[in-house]
Amino acid sequence: MTGFNIKTTVAAALLAGTALAGGAQAQEVNFWYHFDNADNPMSALVEKFEAENPGITVNAENVPWNSYYDQLYTSIVAGTGPDAALVKLNAQPRLIEMEALEPLDAWLKDWDGTAEIQDNLLTLTASADGTHYYLPVQYVVLYLYYRTDMFAELGLTPPTTCDEFRDAAKALTRDTDGDGQPDVYGFGFRGGKGGHDHWASLTLSREGVGFGPGELTSEAGVAGTQFVVDLFQKDKVFPPSAPNDGFKEIIGAFQGGTTAMTIHHIGSSADMVAALGDKVSAVPVPECGGGRWTSFGDESTAVFSAAQDKDAAWKWISFLSSPGNNAEFNKATGQLPVTKTDSASWDGHEKRFVEATVNSLPFANFLPNTSETADFANTVWPVAMQRALIGEITAQEMNAEIEVLYND
CATH class of the missing domain: 3.40.190.10 (Periplasmic binding protein-like II)
Incomplete structure (x- = not known):
């Protein structure tokens, strides 16, 4: 009986060690973005995400806008780029040429939030061949x-x-x-x-x-x-x-x-x-x-093909484009939410500016x-x-x- 207990204890210890080792494989997402607003909500959003997704750590880095893309392209070439980042549509072709982007279509197909994205935004932000590399997070019209x-x-x-x-x-x-x-x-x-x-x-x-x-x-x-x-x-x-x-x-x-x-x-x-x-x-x-x-004016997020944990990166960017979270994101950026739920209750801007935006949509390009x-x-x-x-x-x-x- 004593021998059995010792063996069981050793086995349990080995199993615990294996579990610990598995848990030690940290899921990290290095995320780049650019905010000029002093009321930056990213820390609160990261804290909420990490509470809802135990085991995933998000390192969100606010990169100055004037050098944002220079740093992004350089880091990708050097192999030191982020796992996910805020990106504009005019950067998409170059990022595709660099083979830097991970297609999102498989995730979008299985994501409950896809139906929440405003009807035309995924079409507008798709690549020339229809592949989705970008997940909309905010938009505006000049x-x-x-x-x-x-x-x-x-x-x-x-x-x-x-x-x-x-x-x-x-x-x-x-x-x-x-x-x-x-x-x-x-x-x-x-x-x-x-x-x-x-x-x-x-x-x-x-x-x-x-x-x-x-x-x-x-x-x-x-x-x-x-x-x-x-x-x-x-x-x-x-x-x-x-x-x-x-x-x-x-x-x-x-x-x-x-x-x-x-x-x-x-x-x-x-x-x-x-x-x-x-x-x-x-x-x-x-x-x-x-x-x-x-x-x-678009602003989307993307998962990069060199990301260490692509699933974790997707969980983070889809979190930012989900109802409630997307509203908090856009309250700070001053742009318009991409989800239907947040759009329906949006009171973040004066009516005259919303009307000017909507009246400009027919010829936006x-x-x-x-x-x-x-x-x-x-x-x-x-x-x-x-x-x-x-x-x-x-x-x-x-x-x-x-x-x-x-x-x-």
């Missing part, structure tokens, strides 16, 4: 912000066409302090990285203008870019800093009264209202040259979902736009550079 107080002062109404836009911008560009120089400008143009959406709304709206062969270098395509250049060089309705202005500059100028209009999305609306109250509103971008074009778009957004467009604005190249030459990128 529209035109305008200062209602400045418009009322001059008896102006929000512009609906490019001609009305130019007239309003010229009227709103004024010397209000009497020093002989304008101190208020009609429009805050984002000439730095990320400003391609401003240019696109005033250029890609034109009939027959896109990124296909000969479209940007056509008469209509060049006219669109020339319209932007003329607003700066001839009409002088952009601040002098416009060629280098980024997000912080255009928003700061608008809130501070240096500009009367700018283009962004509902993610800025809470700060706008906090700074300006009812002195700010929004409408869809103007019709230019026969049509309208505005950017559908994407840049081409190709590998060239990452280069366009990160380098080709900002460099060419800055050079065109300061007169180093013509509108024709700028569009020709983009044409070569997409069609050479």
Whole structure:
């Protein structure tokens, strides 16, 4: 009997050791994201996830936006990339080329939350061949912000066409302090990285203008870019800093009264209202040259093919796109939730900005979902736009550079 007990004890100890060893195989998810908001909810979401998923640890790293993709691409090549990350659609083709993404279709098929995702979002964020590499987590549509107080002062109404836009911008560009120089400008143009959406709304709206062969270098395509250049060089309705202005500059100028209009999305609306109250509103971008074009702004998550534990990474990103969690995520980011449940009860934005978003959806669009778009957004467009604005190249030459990128 004593011998049996010893053997049993040893066996139990061995089994316990095996279980311990199995438990010691930590399920870790290294997750990259980028939040500017000081009210960052990620720690609370991680804590909730880890409580619901014992044994999985999430290491969430907030990477600065200005270097986000440079760091992401470099880390993937070096083999030190995250297991999952926040990603935009224009980065998808390059990530696919790098064989960096794990398809999500098998998980989506078995996930109860798939039916909760807004009907068109999984279609919009799918790859060119229909494979799903991205799980939507938030979205926005760009529209035109305008200062209602400045418009009322001059008896102006929000512009609906490019001609009305130019007239309003010229009227709103004024010397209000009497020093002989304008101190208020009609429009805050984002000439730095990320400003391609401003240019696109005033250029890609034109009939027959896109990124296909000969479209940007056509008469209509060049006219669109020339319209932007003329607003700066001839009409002088952009601040002098416009060629280098980024997000912080255009928003700061608008809130501070240096500009009367700018283009962004509902993610800025809470700060706008906090700074300006009812002195700010929004409408869809103007019709230019026969049509309208505005950017559908996506933000999704992805699991990377080199992830140490892909199932754990999927559990984490699907958690972020589930009802309740997705609402908390978007309360901090200021964008719109992707789940039907959270959307139905959404009160995170003022009604006028939600309406401007919804009214812009019929003509919301994407840049081409190709590998060239990452280069366009990160380098080709900002460099060419800055050079065109300061007169180093013509509108024709700028569009020709983009044409070569997409069609050479």
